[in-house]
Amino acid sequence: MNTTTRGAMARDDWWRSAVIYQIYPRSFADASGDGVGDLPGITRRLPALAELGVDAVWLSPFFTSPQADAGYDVADYCDVDPLFGTLADFDAMLANAHDLGMRVIVDLVPNHSSIAHAWFRAALAAPPGSTQRARYIFRDGLGENGELPPNNWESVFGGRAWTRVTEADGTPGQWYLHIFDSSQPDFDWTNNEVQELFRGVLRFWLDRGVDGFRVDVAHGLAKAAGLPDYTPPEDSGSMGGDEADVPYWAQEGVHPIYRDWHEVLAAYGPDRILAGEAWVEPLTKLAKWVRPDEMHQTFNFSYLETPWAADRLRSVVDESLAAFGSVGAPSTWVLSNHDVIRHATRLALTPPPPQGQGLGPASTLHPDAVLGLRRARAATSFMLALPGSSYLYQGEELGLPEVIDLPDSARQDPSFFRTAGKMYGRDGCRVPIPWEASAPATGFSPTGSSWLPQPDGWADYARDAQAGVPGSTLELYRSALTARREHALGDGELSWLPSSDEAVLAFRNGEVTVVANTGSAPVPMPVGRVIVASGPVSEGELPADTTVWLLDA
Numbered sequence: 001m002n003t004t005t006r007g008a009m010a011r012d013d014w015w016r017s018a019v020i021y022q023i024y025p026r027s028f029a030d031a032s033g034d035g036v037g038d039l040p041g042i043t044r045r046l047p048a049l050a051e052l053g054v055d056a057v058w059l060s061p062f063f064t065s066p067q068a069d070a071g072y073d074v075a076d077y078c079d080v081d082p083l084f085g086t087l088a089d090f091d092a093m094l095a096n097a098h099d100l101g102m103r104v105i106v107d108l109v110p111n112h113s114s115i116a117h118a119w120f121r122a123a124l125a126a127p128p129g130s131t132q133r134a135r136y137i138f139r140d141g142l143g144e145n146g147e148l149p150p151n152n153w154e155s156v157f158g159g160r161a162w163t164r165v166t167e168a169d170g171t172p173g174q175w176y177l178h179i180f181d182s183s184q185p186d187f188d189w190t191n192n193e194v195q196e197l198f199r200g201v202l203r204f205w206l207d208r209g210v211d212g213f214r215v216d217v218a219h220g221l222a223k224a225a226g227l228p229d230y231t232p233p234e235d236s237g238s239m240g241g242d243e244a245d246v247p248y249w250a251q252e253g254v255h256p257i258y259r260d261w262h263e264v265l266a267a268y269g270p271d272r273i274l275a276g277e278a279w280v281e282p283l284t285k286l287a288k289w290v291r292p293d294e295m296h297q298t299f300n301f302s303y304l305e306t307p308w309a310a311d312r313l314r315s316v317v318d319e320s321l322a323a324f325g326s327v328g329a330p331s332t333w334v335l336s337n338h339d340v341i342r343h344a345t346r347l348a349l350t351p352p353p354p355q356g357q358g359l360g361p362a363s364t365l366h367p368d369a370v371l372g373l374r375r376a377r378a379a380t381s382f383m384l385a386l387p388g389s390s391y392l393y394q395g396e397e398l399g400l401p402e403v404i405d406l407p408d409s410a411r412q413d414p415s416f417f418r419t420a421g422k423m424y425g426r427d428g429c430r431v432p433i434p435w436e437a438s439a440p441a442t443g444f445s446p447t448g449s450s451w452l453p454q455p456d457g458w459a460d461y462a463r464d465a466q467a468g469v470p471g472s473t474l475e476l477y478r479s480a481l482t483a484r485r486e487h488a489l490g491d492g493e494l495s496w497l498p499s500s501d502e503a504v505l506a507f508r509n510g511e512v513t514v515v516a517n518t519g520s521a522p523v524p525m526p527v528g529r530v531i532v533a534s535g536p537v538s539e540g541e542l543p544a545d546t547t548v549w550l551l552d553a
């Protein structure tokens with residue numbers, strides 16, 4: 001780090017108000033030319049993120065992995081997959097980010113490993129009842145010859161959540177649990193060796209200097225004793241959502257694990273954080289994940305799933321501030337990530353498909369791209385003015401839409417295959433992002449190759465086509481992030497202002513007044529100096545689907 005610490009690097013409690021930018025490494029920037037993004041590519045493009053004005057980056061997995069679920073199937077938690085580079089490339093990326101004043105958090109995937117992990121291989125080679133099998137959830141099958149799975153659980157990617165193994169002597173054997181793909185066996189978190197493994201993984205990355213961890217499936221590690229049968233309701237989002245009493249989600253047993261990790265991190269100082277990916281509702285229940293001795297933040301998926309409607313937004317903001325505030329945690333806000341339909345598309349769908357379903361050529365929903373982008377810009381402008389910490393997903397600052405017309409032959413999400421194409425899955429939000437309008441693969445890769453095809457028109461969204469262009473989505477994000485920092489909105493407090501129209505939300509944060517018109521008709525705009533506007537505004541009038549930030553005149 002430089003002798004003068006900059007930006008988020010200067011504060012121990014940086015995470016309370018940070019804007020954290022999610023890098024999805026395989027789709028961010030490819031330096032090697034193989035069509036998959038990598039760590040040297042990230043390093044080269046970090047200055048663009050510093051210039052955008054984010055405080056931190058979160059990197060989705062880049063660890064050794066067969067890539068059956070885009071790296072969320074980890075074979076070695078303490079090494080870099082050659083696809084993404086080396087540990088030295090990681091160290092260089094981290095040092096560069098820190099020099100630029102940005103914190104770095106990495107993904108931790110503790111619910112399951114890959115079947116290629118040395119422990120799972122050892123478990124397959126060892127007999128039932130062995131210590132090797134005890135690290136995972138192996139059970140005998142039901143039925144006369146164990147030919148039926150141990151319970152009725154379904155994988156969130158479709159199909160059953162159990163796979164039967166062939167024992168060393170060639171006979172059909174036990175079954176192992178995988179809440180996700182069959183390539184992702186669940187660990188047994190009551191096992192001491194598993195607990196010790198992950199303490200070691202945390203220390204490995206903390207020793208290298210990371211600022212924290214985004215914890216994958218942070219609501220899933222503990223399973224109900226006895227693994228009772230459970231049938232999810234039709235059309236529930238695949239990651240959990242608001243279902244009560246699911247034997248594999250939100251079990252009390254997750255909390256001692258996070259208390260333990262909290263102590264591991266605290267030994268490195270007060271500025272290292274745990275951010276949980278917990279799909280848990282209601283928010284009052286989710287707040288348990290961020291009690292003072294557990295995690296620091298948790299993603300606010302209730303906010304992400306809120307439609308662009310004034311009354312719903314006001315409720316979710318109030319509920320979030322109250323729930324997180326009751327345990328002394330900051331609220332977080334998020335609109336997009338690598339698992340959901342990009343919000344520039346989603347906000348034009350009423351209602352959007354359940355999480356994980358995705359969109360494809362045969363979907364019956366046909367989003368209006370212009371409406372979606374207008375709402376997305378307004379929604380982001382609203383979000384970035386809220387007190388707390390906000391997450392951005394790579395490409396949203398370019399206004400990227402979901403890519404709907406990916407050919408089946410290009411799709412890679414395991415959920416597409418496990419449901420025989422019934423779920424399109426998440427590839428549409430993972431298409432490599434455009435940097436330069438006239439470069440091969442729009443600047444993503446020097447050879448022009450791209451692991452998912454970039455659609456026609458992608459160049460129009462390129463960063464260099466938007467940089468310096470007044471009114472572009474990139475410049476909107478930049479101006480909002482600058483004003484957010486200048487007026488310390490992340491550390492501020494929200495008070496609602498009265499509004500004359502039920503489609504309008506207005507609040508004050510410090511010296512900034514924020515007004516959002518979620519309706520379809522223009523409304524009168526309060527007097528003031530506009531410092532951020534999500535779309536064109538004319539004197540005295542706030543158009544439909546538009547948010548402005550005002551300073552007193």
Ligand code: NOJ
Binds near residue numbers: 073109180338
């Ligand atoms: C949540 C991750 O965000 C998602 O991409 C992944 O497929 C599942 N967890 C399983 O690890």
